[in-house]
Amino acid sequence: MHISEGVLSPVVLGGGAALTAVGTAIGLKKLDYEAIPRVAILSAAFFVASLIHVPVGPVGLHLVLNGLMGLLLGWLAFPAILIALFLQALLFQFGGLTVLGVNAFTMATPAVICFYTYRGFLHRGGKIAAVAAFACGATAILLSGVLVAVALVSTGQAFFEVAELVALAHLPVMLIEGIITLFVFLFLQKVRPEMLEGIYA
């Protein structure tokens, strides 16, 4: 999921950075005092999640949790992901500082999209909400995969090669993230419904 340094062209890097800056600005505007702990917890979860390896599929990937972040944070996912990615780049050498913008954009944008897509269904509760939570986790990964592919293709890599790999590689992760998002959602609904306030706002 993290694109390494030196792969993308400067145009793509600049574009990603600009879009991330816009997203983060919107996120920070919405970040009020009450939401800070929520953002901090999820930022920390995202930071650690990428160390958890999913050893299935041709390449094997790690968790991303951006669907879950979208579900709980909406636009606030942008600053949360940006900070976690920045620290990952510094401490783990995942991605890199020049690709920070692109990586944040490919992971945070699906979070925001999923938030607005599934909010209505999550709202309803019951089985519909459960299905929506699963779909939220899975779709976010899929969209991230697509965005990574777009970034690579617009830098000049062969389209079919990239698209095939991205689709294949992300299937198992989609499933796992869907399940995780589903369980976290059900759990929070039961014991900490106020954490889900983003959906109801």
Added chain:
Amino acid sequence: MPEPWSIRKRSLTVTWILGITVIFIFGVISTPAFAHRIIVFAFAEGDTIQVEGKFVPDTPVRQGRVLILDAKTGKELLTGQTDDQGKFSFKVPAAAAAEKMDLKIVVEASMGHRGEWLLKAGSYLPGAASGQAAKPAPAVAPAPKAPGTQVANVDQQALEAALNKVLERQLAPIKEKLTELTIHRTSLTDVIGGLGYIMGIFGLWAYFQSKKGKDA
């Protein structure tokens, strides 16, 4: 479904305990640092350079594209592909040896994964030099001395070359290990440090927000 306060309170305590346990388990499991960073390292063995690429922590990069570049100009010297063990080897290009280039070795895998290694000229040139010196006999010393010393000179050079070869072979595994050791691997300290940074950053943010609230 409003629950009695006491039950709700207890379930919250349970939640916190669960949450903390999960964080600790994640912390422990993740110590070996699984993820998708490619590490590349290269070392010289005689006039051959061995390159190895792997995903952290230990999965070889199979059929990854290898690029050998001149570190200064970025000119491509040669390209190749890693084998099933993630390894690739090549003879030091004559141009690189002649111009004492630092080599930038890049291994690329699918989906934007890429790793680099800088091989300094100093660390592969001795091997390359000894490999080439063996072929053309060194220019004979100009001073017309006794023929005996010249023979001894050549003998000594041959001996040195042979010694170099043996040494290279013996030292190769040590070099490989040493090179591997210089690579930074994610440690538990990094993970905990990162979590601490996140807490600090958001703590600061909360602090300023709370200030603002009071002033207003």
